[in-house]
Amino acid sequence: MPELPEVETTTRALRPGLLGRTIVGVRAIDYVPLVEPLPPEAFAAAVCGRRVLGVGRRGKYILLRLDDGAVLSIHLRMSGRLHLLPQEAAPDRHTHAVLDLDDGQALHFYVPRKFGRMRLLTGEEYAVLDGALGPEPLAPTFTAASLQDRLRARPRARLKALLLDQRFLAGLGNIYVDEALFRARLHPLRLAGSLSGGEVGRLHGAVVEVLGEAITAEGTTLSDGVYLFGSGEAGRFAERLRVYGRTGEPCIVCGMPVVRQVIAGRGSHFCPRCQV
DNA sequence: CCACGATCCTGCTAGC
DNA sequence: TGCTAGCAGGATCGTG
Numbered sequence: 001m002p003e004l005p006e007v008e009t010t011t012r013a014l015r016p017g018l019l020g021r022t023i024v025g026v027r028a029i030d031y032v033p034l035v036e037p038l039p040p041e042a043f044a045a046a047v048c049g050r051r052v053l054g055v056g057r058r059g060k061y062i063l064l065r066l067d068d069g070a071v072l073s074i075h076l077r078m079s080g081r082l083h084l085l086p087q088e089a090a091p092d093r094h095t096h097a098v099l100d101l102d103d104g105q106a107l108h109f110y111v112p113r114k115f116g117r118m119r120l121l122t123g124e125e126y127a128v129l130d131g132a133l134g135p136e137p138l139a140p141t142f143t144a145a146s147l148q149d150r151l152r153a154r155p156r157a158r159l160k161a162l163l164l165d166q167r168f169l170a171g172l173g174n175i176y177v178d179e180a181l182f183r184a185r186l187h188p189l190r191l192a193g194s195l196s197g198g199e200v201g202r203l204h205g206a207v208v209e210v211l212g213e214a215i216t217a218e219g220t221t222l223s224d225g226v227y228l229f230g231s232g233e234a235g236r237f238a239e240r241l242r243v244y245g246r247t248g249e250p251c252i253v254c255g256m257p258v259v260r261q262v263i264a265g266r267g268s269h270f271c272p273r274c275q276v
Numbered sequence: 277c278c279a280c281g282a283t284c285c286t287g288c289t290a291g292c
Numbered sequence: 293t294g295c296t297a298g299c300a301g302g303a304t305c306g307t308g
Contacts, residue, residue: 001301033284060302078301079286094286113285115302156278166303173302224288265280267300 002076004137004171005214006227006235007060010082013230015055017084017105018064022051025100028091034111035097035118046120047072047099059133059170063126071126073119074109079226080116083108133170137207142169144204151200155193159203161264162192172207175220175244178269180206182243187275188261188268213240243269 002010026044029035035043047066054065062082064072074082087106091098094112101107109118121129134150135142150169154162162168163177172180181188183206186199195203214220219235221227222245228234242252247260251271259272 003302075302077303111285112287113301115285117303154277158278161279164302174300226287265301 001078001173001175002080002219002227003060003173003176004057004211005176005217005237006219006229007057007062007076007171008215009218009235010076010229011055011057011062013233014062014082014084014107018052018055018101018107020052021105022049022102023047023099024049024102027098027100027106028095029097031096031111031114034109034114034116035120038120043118043120046070058130058136059166060173061129069123071121071123073121073126073129075117075119077111077113077115077117079111079113081110081228083110083231133166134168135170137169137171137211142204142208144201147204148197148200151192151195155191157192158188158264159186159190159192160188160266160268163207164264164266169207171211174266174268175241176207176210176214178244179210179242181275182206182270183210185274185276188263188270213237243271245269 026047029040029043032040038046051067052064053067056063060075062074066072084105085108087100087104091108092110095108095110096114097109097118099107109116135146154168159181160177163172163180164174180203184202186203214237217235217237217240218229219227220237220241221234222238243258246258247269248257250256251258251274254271254273256271256273258269260267260269262268
């Protein structure tokens, strides 16, 4: 499932092919909610003729900055992918939007579960989105002290729920929350207000470390092959996962079987001995 | 303030 | 072997 490292990797893979390109056509939007609230025709009309001046990321959103000040935000949700293909390539049956570029390439938005979204935002609308999201965990301004402040503002929330909340911290999803909590040796059900200063420091370090390593490995491609980037490459972080998807297998630190329990509505993996 | 369940979708898996 | 019921998963919304 695309989380920050997968979205970052996808963004990096797309950037060279998108920067400076002009969108000359929009095809294959056969699923209205994909581009809501604009109707597909209005979305196409607004996007055609626009040049891509920037390719970036905020949390799990991929952002294309257009030459009229608008921002095209793309969210992959759990199973979406973006691929650049030659314009003559036929869209896959799960591709529900194609943006044709002026160099003969086309950006395919592959969305097998129709959860992904493309949204054309004005500068002001983007500012609202940006303001609603929590800090970027890899920004230098995200420090242990700033995490401490945010945790203290939500003392009754459980760590698992809080770390999944994009308004609290942007970019983490189920996999990296579980991995960060394991590295920090913190139980997912711990209340935010119960953490000592040292524990906050461990959590901060674990989040930064696991995201950095996962980006270096170009993300996590599980055996289901849901996440692929570039021209279909797989990320290499799956082999480095310590608890996610390892239910019943021994903890790599203490040997105790990894437990899976639904917390905050998500399958949560942790070591019942190491994580307190 | 926080938890929980439903919703949206479809490929895959577990279970018969 | 073949079928189906149910689950997973991010974000959002309504309810408790």
